[in-house]
Amino acid sequence: TMIMVDGTASHAIPPLLYGQMFEDINHSGDGGIYAELLQNRAFQQVTPNTTAALYAWSAINGARINVIADPSPISSALPNSLQLIIPQGTSGQVGFGNEGYYGIQVNSEWTYNASFYYKFSAASAFDGAATVTLQSMGEAYATASVPISGSQTAWKQVAVSLTPTSSPASTANNFTVTFDGSNAAGQTIDFAMFSLFPPTFKDRENGLRIDLATTLSEMKPSFFRLPGGNNLGQTWATRWQWNVTVGPLINRPGRMGDWGYVNTDGLGLLEYMYLCEDMEIEPIMAVWAGYSLNDESLPEDELATYIQAAIDQINFVIGDPATNEYAALRASLGHPDPFRLTYVEIGNEDFFGSESYIYRWKDFAGILRAAFPHLRFIATTYPFNPILNPAPELYDNHVYSTPDYFVENAFYYDAYERNGTYYFQGEYAAISTNAADVFGSLGRLMYPTVQSSVGEAAYMIGFERNADIVFATSYAPLLMNVANYQWSPNLVAFDASRVYPSTSYYAQQLFSTHRGTEYLPSTLPTYNGTLYWSVTRNTTLRTVYIKVVNYDAAPASMTFALPFEVASAGLVTVITGSADTSNSPTTPDAVVPTTFKMTFAQTFNYTAPAYSVSALTAYLV
């Protein structure tokens, strides 16, 4: 194949072209990137006096534990407490333990910060100590003692640091709080708001798990979409409410997320903003816009409260503390300066409720545009279907399909009308090899495969060719706790101690780290063919990037004719493997990018391996 390259750029590559879509799905947040290690740490959103309320907790050595609706709760947001009764006649260490989120990594290089609140519902003469440990099967890797006084009838927070003496390979470890049964027998003690943190990314308080945040950061994304996705809330009752996700953790009630598990909201709006600041990326922030499943969206005359909530949410992020109380709240929490914010998404996948979106968009976008004229608002129905007023400047398209679909539709945006509308490919992934039932389990991918990633890459080539109208793109979903997930495949899998970047993660990383500032037209790839390429130039770095995608089972030889000189010494990074190969916990590095030196000339040859994604880097002379 002979490819002629044009030296005159047709359009700029927009700064946000590659980024990440986040929502708390598959324990992406709680049990994932949010670094809290204890599951069910505050007994949020559970029914007291049930076994289910105790999930992730277990009694040790005869202790009796129960989640109670505390008559004097730690806060109105956290009405439940853990009540420990140490029966008469017990001896040895008696108490309770937490299994973490399907394990706890014990690392002797880390200092862990543990804390909890306790009180005695009735004063007692007890004057002893709790033993706090990280342990497995009775072997304590770290242990500390916390004085506990029976005179403490008001809630008291205690904190202790734990430094393990070894790093067990297994994550089957527990956090435990126990008492010496002989001298604590007969005591009843209430506990609330436990927490166990390892070191965090950029040492941020209430921050992120370092290995996951590092993996995401190394993809060099430019934006971070939050908080969903479906987890923005698909019903009024379960909607995400920004204001109860900020402030002290004991004031955050948490909520039942859309993916079947309680969201602690410890990863709240401020933490999301710090994530963006620490990863030096820009949020694409959604506001809940009145959508409810089964066409029960809010009627127009009930929107005002939620439009105001959206205004307050935006002011929390970018408002002026001198003039806005929610901006002042942000300042009081330690961040007086506004965060970066340009894009606000009105709802999520409102094509499920597009009739009501006609007035919901009209009122939300109309009022928010007037309130924040410099922000850009994204609509989430199908483009121009239905017609919306005011006309959206931006739409968020989502597509999940087969690898073949993404190759067959590599020209999807070429056909789009250029009418001043820009597109966010906010979610996309090849998720199944079964075109007849893409979202079903038959043919569904557990992890991305070389074939699915190469298919996606063909579609991504189209993003660059059409970057005059495509301004942002992100694979979805981003994260998956392999011990408890609701959706597959995902970009990055993980368990309690390891991260498993997928073949699609490496493809995303390849495109994102080989970013031109402008697109150079070239011979068009064959429609519905197996070979795709894009040529971009980075005028700052004086580099030329050529991405090549070969979806064929055979190598493809190509000749590129450049209209300008490049240095002979260049590089090529390749992701390739057999079609069905995946990176997984059992084969974590089955496919990783490899980089080679490559000799360039104004006209040069390249052979793209079978099922491969390549990024060639040449240097302008």
Ligand SMILES: [NH3+][C@H]1C[C@H](O)[C@@H](O)[C@@H]1CO
């Ligand atoms: N069904 C997908 C569409 C929705 O926006 C996400 O929450 C889901 C998983 O990425």
